[in-house]
Amino acid sequence: MRNILYICFLSFFLFGWGVQGQAKKKNKEKKETLTAYQKLFKGKQVKTARGLMTVHKIGDKVLVEFPIRLLGKDMMLTSSIENISDNGEGVVGQFAGYGLPFCFTRLDSTLQARIFLIDKPLNNSLETNWNESIERSNAGGVYGTFKIKAYTPDSSAVVVDMTPLFMEYSPYTTPFTAIGGNSFFGLISREHEYKKECSMLKDVDAFDNNIMVTCELGFIENQYLFGAFKVIPGDVKVSVTTNKMLMLLPEEPMRPRLADPRLGVSFMEVSQVENDRKGLKSTFYTKRWRVEPVDEAAHRRGEMVEVKKPIVFYMDTLMPKEWQPYIKEGIEAWNEAFEKIGFKDVVRVMDFPKDDPDFNANNIKYSTIRYAPLWLDIQNSMHVDPRTGEILNASLYIYDGLVSGLKTNRMLTTMATDPSVRTTRFSEEMIGELIRVEVMREAGINLGLVYNAGASAVYPVDSLRSPSFTREHGLSPSVMDYVPCNYIAQPGDVEKGVRMVPGGLGEYDYYVIRWLYEPIQTASMPKDEFATLDRWIREGRTNPKYRFGKVPYYYYDPRCFTGDLGDDHLKALAYAVNNLKIAVRNFYDWYAEGDEDLSLRSQLYNSLRGQLQKRINDVSVNLGGFYQMEAFSTEEEPSYVVVPGAIQKAAVKCMIDMAKDLAWLENKAIEKKLEIRNSNVDQIRSFILGTLTFRLKYVALGAEKGGDYSLAEYVEDIYRNVWDGTLKNRPLEKYEMDLQKEFLGSVVASSTIATTAGNFTPRRGIAMAGHEGAIVPETIDRKQLDLIREQLAVLPEKGMSPEERSGFYPTMQVVMPGDYIPVNYYFDLLFKIQDLLKGAVTKSSGETKLHYEYLLYKINKMLANK
Numbered sequence: 069m070r071n072i073l074y075i076c077f078l079s080f081f082l083f084g085w086g087v088q089g090q091a092k093k094k095n096k097e098k099k100e101t102l103t104a105y106q107k108l109f110k111g112k113q114v115k116t117a118r119g120l121m122t123v124h125k126i127g128d129k130v131l132v133e134f135p136i137r138l139l140g141k142d143m144m145l146t147s148s149i150e151n152i153s154d155n156g157e158g159v160v161g162q163f164a165g166y167g168l169p170f171c172f173t174r175l176d177s178t179l180q181a182r183i184f185l186i187d188k189p190l191n192n193s194l195e196t197n198w199n200e201s202i203e204r205s206n207a208g209g210v211y212g213t214f215k216i217k218a219y220t221p222d223s224s225a226v227v228v229d230m231t232p233l234f235m236e237y238s239p240y241t242t243p244f245t246a247i248g249g250n251s252f253f254g255l256i257s258r259e260h261e262y263k264k265e266c267s268m269l270k271d272v273d274a275f276d277n278n279i280m281v282t283c284e285l286g287f288i289e290n291q292y293l294f295g296a297f298k299v300i301p302g303d304v305k306v307s308v309t310t311n312k313m314l315m316l317l318p319e320e321p322m323r324p325r326l327a328d329p330r331l332g333v334s335f336m337e338v339s340q341v342e343n344d345r346k347g348l349k350s351t352f353y354t355k356r357w358r359v360e361p362v363d364e365a366a367h368r369r370g371e372m373v374e375v376k377k378p379i380v381f382y383m384d385t386l387m388p389k390e391w392q393p394y395i396k397e398g399i400e401a402w403n404e405a406f407e408k409i410g411f412k413d414v415v416r417v418m419d420f421p422k423d424d425p426d427f428n429a430n431n432i433k434y435s436t437i438r439y440a441p442l443w444l445d446i447q448n449s450m451h452v453d454p455r456t457g458e459i460l461n462a463s464l465y466i467y468d469g470l471v472s473g474l475k476t477n478r479m480l481t482t483m484a485t486d487p488s489v490r491t492t493r494f495s496e497e498m499i500g501e502l503i504r505v506e507v508m509r510e511a512g513i514n515l516g517l518v519y520n521a522g523a524s525a526v527y528p529v530d531s532l533r534s535p536s537f538t539r540e541h542g543l544s545p546s547v548m549d550y551v552p553c554n555y556i557a558q559p560g561d562v563e564k565g566v567r568m569v570p571g572g573l574g575e576y577d578y579y580v581i582r583w584l585y586e587p588i589q590t591a592s593m594p595k596d597e598f599a600t601l602d603r604w605i606r607e608g609r610t611n612p613k614y615r616f617g618k619v620p621y622y623y624y625d626p627r628c629f630t631g632d633l634g635d636d637h638l639k640a641l642a643y644a645v646n647n648l649k650i651a652v653r654n655f656y657d658w659y660a661e662g663d664e665d666l667s668l669r670s671q672l673y674n675s676l677r678g679q680l681q682k683r684i685n686d687v688s689v690n691l692g693g694f695y696q697m698e699a700f701s702t703e704e705e706p707s708y709v710v711v712p713g714a715i716q717k718a719a720v721k722c723m724i725d726m727a728k729d730l731a732w733l734e735n736k737a738i739e740k741k742l743e744i745r746n747s748n749v750d751q752i753r754s755f756i757l758g759t760l761t762f763r764l765k766y767v768a769l770g771a772e773k774g775g776d777y778s779l780a781e782y783v784e785d786i787y788r789n790v791w792d793g794t795l796k797n798r799p800l801e802k803y804e805m806d807l808q809k810e811f812l813g814s815v816v817a818s819s820t821i822a823t824t825a826g827n828f829t830p831r832r833g834i835a836m837a838g839h840e841g842a843i844v845p846e847t848i849d850r851k852q853l854d855l856i857r858e859q860l861a862v863l864p865e866k867g868m869s870p871e872e873r874s875g876f877y878p879t880m881q882v883v884m885p886g887d888y889i890p891v892n893y894y895f896d897l898l899f900k901i902q903d904l905l906k907g908a909v910t911k912s913s914g915e916t917k918l919h920y921e922y923l924l925y926k927i928n929k930m931l932a933n934k
Contacts, residue, residue: 522617692766
């Protein structure tokens, strides 16, 4: 019995112990049961940032908690550069690449990222049933799908792995700007081969309107001149640390303003439906900031008011201290224009905040002014709301060579007339004046204006020698023109008070700011504003200072030329030549201090020749030129007017007279102290004759379009000016002989007669359209790019898209028929010269006779070879 009790007790004890053990085990298992959300982070090292979305970095993965409320919302993906191995590809702080419109949709257990490469049409009709059709037809392409891994504990967001969106590379998500230092102003295309094995995820961050993922990307880069000629050596390794940002676009879109090609405003193209009886139609919205008064009633009463959201630019702490006040002045100068329409302190410049932990200069939320070492020029970046044209970010990048370039330009253009620039030690005030104007123009781009190449052509040339005129009006009615320093002014003018550098804002600048930003209170839709905007432009037609000139795609309009001054290129050339003669004689002594190695004076000597070439090129655009107008049909303005024949005729004589009288351009005593170089005279003379040949097709086009200067008359004028001494049967000067050799070489090359001897051998290379005299070798390496850079030292189109060059679209690219290049004219001219020389040989003697005999020999030999 005792044994039975003992066994029962033991069994009960063991059973109880077993039950208790099982209960503990079950409780333990219950405690370790994790949700799908918890499992994503359990036992892992996580970096979390909270803002518009919550974003986590877990190893090499980016997990995003995407809020349900953001489904279907308009977003944009873009990037900025944090550091880079080659700043010719982009500069630190640059908001580069494209702004890609995105929205996210959910399908079952996936989140879809939809990209809109084709803009969604706008329904501007009264038919609301179009809305659903437009939505269905423009749902966006699926750029990526992300499996939903979990819901957040409160079910307000889904968690997805977005690593592929931020770590991939495509032409749409490139961190590189299209126009970078290595692009040589767009002449070189660059191909970037993404190397995934050289790339890595670095960090994540989040802000109130975007999330940021920082990643280092590796590439192999190759460059191609004109997209065809590979620059060697190739396969260059490039690494860039980029901040990729996914941002929410304004939930309440700004009301757009329709753009107009008759004045210089930046724009974007959108499609619209007006009614059910018409198809899609393009319309154009301006790019502008959302400038709204804090007190609308007070503004309507004409009171000066502040705006709800000022345009704030944050200045880089790396910017040289002595530049900063002038940069600030140049940008904030635009407040004068805003004050004219009742807004105060619209544009502001602030330093990078030192005590704000939320400030991040690489966040697209902030527009910045960044210091960009080794950059080629001041550059801009702009990101806009693709729905409305609202500018969301517009940043400015100022390169370290800015002051050096401005000083050199000031010296070259004004050293003959302004004693204060005959030194490399400019005063801070002089440097600041140059910086302020340069920054002012580029800030205009960031406010939605475009360059106005026709502004400076409004002022009479002689007015630019007037102290009272230049002090009141500056050198141009718009700072948006590429206005050089005053190369018109003559010795003694500075002492009288003539202005030597461009001034502040001009009348045109006030006019465009008003057109862009003044509220039109009676309008509720963009089309309601049209009547008022159109009226402002028509009223402005009566003021020539409001004229807008497109930057040329091809050189048709002599009034729309960057870097020139005044309304008469021939008169301006005469003034410029007077100054250049003084400069060539004296620059060597003026700039001797601190130039023991002659590097500065060698550069100046070359550049003085370039100044003359630029002024001659200004004159040449009158040959076959067209005065072009942008006007609506109801304005009764012609689309174009051919430059009068009298001006074209005078331009021919001016250029050939210049080719005859170039001895002053060479300072033989100085050249013995500099490195061996080609003759300045030969280069300019060749440029003049090559340009006369190049413009022949323009003259032919002008004659066909109603001009009063025929092609035959043009060729005859050139012939009679070049062979003037021969026709008059007098002994020739050496410069006349040189000119005739150059001219005959040009005729031979243009008449298709091949030659392999002497000056008549055509230059090998690729002529660069629109840049007369610029030659590119058939093969190219990186050292040869320096030569191209020198030849293209003045490029008005730098950094601009074709649309920005010229209003809505580039100046019409006229396709000239083959017979516009009349080989027969040159072939006939060759025989005409041969007959002239046969008679001249019998009537001449000495050096002149030997010259004629040589030319005849060359012609006869070439014709015999044919």
